[in-house]
Amino acid sequence: MSANTSPAGQQNAATYDSAFMKACRREPVPHTPVWFMRQAGRSLPEYRKVREGTAMLESCMMPELVTEITLQPVRRHKVDAAIYFSDIVVPLKAIGIDLDIKPGIGPVVANPIRSRADLAQLRDLTPDDVSYVTQAIGMLTAELGSTPLIGFAGAPFTLASYLVEGGPSRNHENTKALMYGDPQLWADLLDRLAEITGAFLKVQIEAGASAVQLFDSWVGALAPADYRRSVMPASRKVFDAVAPYGVPRIHFGVGTGELLGLMGEAGADVVGVDWRVPMDEAVRRVGPGKALQGNLDPAVLFSTREAIEAKTDEVLAAASGLEGHIFNLGHGVLPTTDPEALTRLVEHVHTRTAR
Numbered sequence: 269m270s271a272n273t274s275p276a277g278q279q280n281a282a283t284y285d286s287a288f289m290k291a292c293r294r295e296p297v298p299h300t301p302v303w304f305m306r307q308a309g310r311s312l313p314e315y316r317k318v319r320e321g322t323a324m325l326e327s328c329m330m331p332e333l334v335t336e337i338t339l340q341p342v343r344r345h346k347v348d349a350a351i352y353f354s355d356i357v358v359p360l361k362a363i364g365i366d367l368d369i370k371p372g373i374g375p376v377v378a379n380p381i382r383s384r385a386d387l388a389q390l391r392d393l394t395p396d397d398v399s400y401v402t403q404a405i406g407m408l409t410a411e412l413g414s415t416p417l418i419g420f421a422g423a424p425f426t427l428a429s430y431l432v433e434g435g436p437s438r439n440h441e442n443t444k445a446l447m448y449g450d451p452q453l454w455a456d457l458l459d460r461l462a463e464i465t466g467a468f469l470k471v472q473i474e475a476g477a478s479a480v481q482l483f484d485s486w487v488g489a490l491a492p493a494d495y496r497r498s499v500m501p502a503s504r505k506v507f508d509a510v511a512p513y514g515v516p517r518i519h520f521g522v523g524t525g526e527l528l529g530l531m532g533e534a535g536a537d538v539v540g541v542d543w544r545v546p547m548d549e550a551v552r553r554v555g556p557g558k559a560l561q562g563n564l565d566p567a568v569l570f571s572t573r574e575a576i577e578a579k580t581d582e583v584l585a586a587a588s589g590l591e592g593h594i595f596n597l598g599h600g601v602l603p604t605t606d607p608e609a610l611t612r613l614v615e616h617v618h619t620r621t622a623r
């Protein structure tokens with residue numbers, strides 16, 4: 269921990285009164301805050317331009333480039349929060365796992381983890397392993413002023429799936445084989461990943477991130493009983509690790525309609541909802557005391573302006589009774605989305621919800 273910070277004093281004072289932070293705390297807001305998962309990235313021509321000739325993982329280690337890319341959607345769309353530009357596999361790369369992000373495929377791991385001996389690949393993460401993150405967040409928070417920066421990490425289950433399968437997987441068969449066949453090794457693997465993930469989020473908060481989001485993108489592949497038994501303890505460990513900082517903790521996964529309550533119980537302050545469950549139903553499943561984030565289907569943005577507005581109004585109506593609502597898509601911005609549709613969407617949500 270640096271000399272001038274303490275866990276209790278971590279909240280970034282400049283962003284404390286922003287609409288996004290208020291919604292996370294379930295306080296009244298001047299308008300519903302909006303940001304988009306994957307708002308930085310391939311949908312933006314200015315992103316494609318600055319990324320030309322630089323590989324994805326290499327970009328994530330270049331603080332000036334990360335700062336520029338993170339700021340691009342804030343400038344263009346006037347979203348209410350920035351999300352740190354990185355990828356869920358960055359902390360794994362930082363501790364020396366041999367992996368790469370292959371264009372059109374995703375993260376690919378050279379030596380998948382399937383045995384107890386393989387666990388040795390997963391050493392602890394220290395702030396020095398990711399000094400470029402600390403550096404970039406320092407530059408970013410200076411530029412962002414009162415706009416909050418969201419830090420993020422992949423959750424233990426989703427990271428484990430990449431590590432065990434060796435890459436993206438539709439059915440997660442090797443992952444599930446390990447989870448059911450060797451529960452102790454599985455628990456130890458998730459616990460290691462929880463340590464690394466907790467340490468990585470701490471680095472981002474200490475550097476100035478106002479909130480964090482834990483992406484369990486693939487956990488919707490599990491039934492609730494398996495989630496509770498085999499995943500929740502590790503996700504809870506990550507949330508507990510950052511709890512002393514008091515920053516909002518967001519938890520999101522895809523196809524998690526049956527898991528929303530448990531994902532809240534794991535320790536999230538804000539539960540992200542994909543587009544399959546309407547917000548008024550999601551709030552029943554999550555229960556009181558949590559804000560919700562979501563949930564326009566990202567594919568709707570390919571439709572007409574009228575249809576986009578009508579579907580947006582449906583989301584806003586379903587969310588109107590919520591204590592805290594952060595508008596987002598039900599998953600990341602699709603790479604071929606028209607960025608102007610995103611800018612108009614931000615404006616529409618702000619106008620419709622202005623109080």
Ligand SMILES: O=C(O)CCc1c2[nH]c(c1CC(=O)O)Cc1[nH]c(c(CC(=O)O)c1CCC(=O)O)Cc1[nH]c(c(CC(=O)O)c1CCC(=O)O)Cc1[nH]c(c(CCC(=O)O)c1CC(=O)O)C2
Pocket residue numbers: 304305306307308309310311319323324351352353354355356357369370371372373374375420436483485600603
């Ligand atoms: O199609 C490809 O080329 C590989 C895409 C891919 C990557 N990581 C991956 C995947 C699998 C997938 O998303 O399906 C693997 C990946 N990265 C991420 C997630 C979590 C999720 O989206 O549910 C996942 C898992 C999701 C999954 O595999 O379905 C998270 C991620 N990647 C990234 C960001 C940062 C950001 O967008 O600001 C973020 C998180 C913050 C956010 O939502 O905004 C950045 C990222 N990672 C990646 C790319 C594309 C590569 C490039 O620009 O050169 C990009 C940029 C972009 O999306 O346009 C690589």
